[in-house]
Amino acid sequence: DGGITQSPKYLFRKEGQNVTLSCEQNLNHDAMYWYRQDPGQGLRLIYYSQIVNDFQKGDIAEGYSVSREKKESFPLTVTSAQKNPTAFYLCASSIPVAGPGANVPTFGAGSRLTVL
């Protein structure tokens, strides 16, 4: 079955450490996204990528970095520069804009990061 796999599901980090969250999709989607979710709030866009080797900052990119070396993979690194990294992180992907059903993102199950 096609889908998006995020790992790890739970992650604990000490202050000052970088951590990388994995996101893999086998849906053949060109576009991929990372969102952050805090309790009682909606989702906020961190980074998005519409094509391999290209990505753009979202609304809250500071303290995060991404890469898009393969179509299937869009890892997110939470760096020590992120002041409040404890949150639920969601990865999503969608088909190209010109196709039918364009931009109806499919979401992964999420990764919960806790900074100790």
Next chain:
Amino acid sequence: GDSVTQMEGPVTLSEEAFLTINCTYTATGYPSLFWYVQYPGEGLQLLLKATKADDKGSNKGFEATYRKETTSFHLEKGSVQVSDSAVYFCALSPRGSARQLTFGSGTQLTVLP
């Protein structure tokens, strides 16, 4: 910029009650509109969508109608079940854009037996 305003929660209902979760939006042009559902500890699942004015999206007994004149996309269900307990997000996507969805803040629904 684009924005989505959702009815604040939490909402608590008894089983078989009628559900309405209000959603209004601000956007230029004709965005696509969505409702997503998030069960505890999980990611978001698309519940229903509508891509043009007067379209009605429906799924699993839930319905929402795209009202251009009132810029609204209210979610309704005639008879809720305990299994409907979740967080519901309204979202919009500008037409022709792959950039992102704009989400509302989410509404927590709890259905009691």
